[in-house]
Amino acid sequence: MNRRRNRVGRVLANGGVLVVVAIMLLPVLYMLTMSLRTPTDIAQAPLGLPLDPAWENYARALPAMNYAQAILNSVIITVAVAALTALLGSMAAFPIVMRAGWWTRIMIMVVALGMATPNFVVITPIYVIFRDLGLLNTYPGIILAYAALNLPLAIFFYIGFMSTIPRELLESARLDRCNDWQVFWRIVRPLLGPATATLSLFVMLFVWNDLTYPLLLLTDPAKQTVTISVYRFVGNQNVLPDQLFPAAVLGSLPLLVLFLIFQRRIVAGVTAGAGK
């Protein structure tokens, strides 16, 4: 009797939580269904379903958003930032872990300050510096800016992971006449693989979705990222649903697909990054 009541309770609890989760997903579902409806259709039935899908919404949005170019721009910037951040971050963490000294504390303080500092605090001087150096509207410019912004997190992240590498492993490599550079490339870097994957996903998520830096540093439409393309295509005055929703879907799609594939790693990475 008691056991049966337990089982009924368990089914109800599972069902109840799933209903809450479904409600949380409603805006995503809303975005998907609305992207296939015409404005008149929406005006008549705001909550209706796309029984006669308006694929032309996408056919119009794709070229108007310059979607292919925007994706390419986002990929170039995101991948370059992730690679640069991982390389410089792991290199900097190596001596901090291996040869701690008076300077270690300073580095760690700068890193902590860097993680708390919002990009707004440095955005004015970054804009001025970039303008004076001719880095506005260039890929290298925005890549450098993002790399600097994410570097503190990367260093912090790698310090945590490197501390877990057994010292004996590195000592024995040294006995085999490896110099520091070889120890780093042949032994340390391969061991950091999972950490690098986690960090890179985190950095790429941030860079891909960021609005502020490209809005200020990349005003050339040919260089705009996917996020900016959504922002500009939808515009702000009269938001038209047949523009808004396809743009929203197209803007989210690449990361949502990536998330579906790497779901576990991304969630684990975010929580590991937060927990360190």
Next chain:
Amino acid sequence: MSRRSAIAFAAPAVIFLLVFFIYPIVRTVQMSLTDFTGVGDATFIGGENYERIFTRTDYLEALWITIRFTFVVVVVQTLAGLVMAALLYRLPAIRNFSRAALFTPAMMSFVVVGYVWQFIYSPFSGGLNALLRSVGLDFLAQGWLGNPDIALYAIAIAHVWMFTGYTTAIFLAGYAAISPEIDEAARIDGASSWQRFRFMELPLLSRSFTINIILSTIGTLKTFELPFIMTRGGPDGATQTLSLEIIYQLFRNFDFGFASALSAVMLVVIVVIAMLQNWYLRKREDAV
């Protein structure tokens, strides 16, 4: 490791941080003491910009709006994440699926979330009003983002929606660290689900609280995108956050000096609040 190679390894990152982080911070402070407009010469005007911030009600108002927004978001998001994590901990069958589903909004950009929620809140064919009408709550329907008393909270809900999955995931990671033996012992002692939550899990989750609260506070204090997209700071300045004010001073008024002063104030506010929270929450962690 030799001293020379230690320097060689750290040098690229150090140079990077000096050029793109330390130097800009110094420049921010420097510019904040001038009337720089982006071009031409900057005249030193001392603390005039700061005086303007602390004597004019609109800027204090922006600061106050930012703090209120952050407070609401952090409290609701932390509680929602805690409740979801506590439930999912007890329901292993749907745990992984639900965690991923709740996390989905965090994969979308602020731009997309902002636009989609702007439409949901729209007074005409927006989803929320349509939903309220369809269940007979017509009297509640309104222009959510057009009402100065409601707009900030409407944006806060979109923000919470986006990041509750994040908080849930961090709490679940905290749950994963609770040893099964303790849990088992509590069960054998006949502790009810609520008792286990209140007297065992809550104290053991104190570290997750610290991480969640500090992360969401820092993240929300600097929020700019959602109010920028959804209301442009309106109606009647009701959603004009500090970061929005900085961007407007920079690119509408070209008042680089004043924008820098606002940025410096923002950094101080964030660092002070983060340090206070860190101090208090760590103390609390040690107490349990």
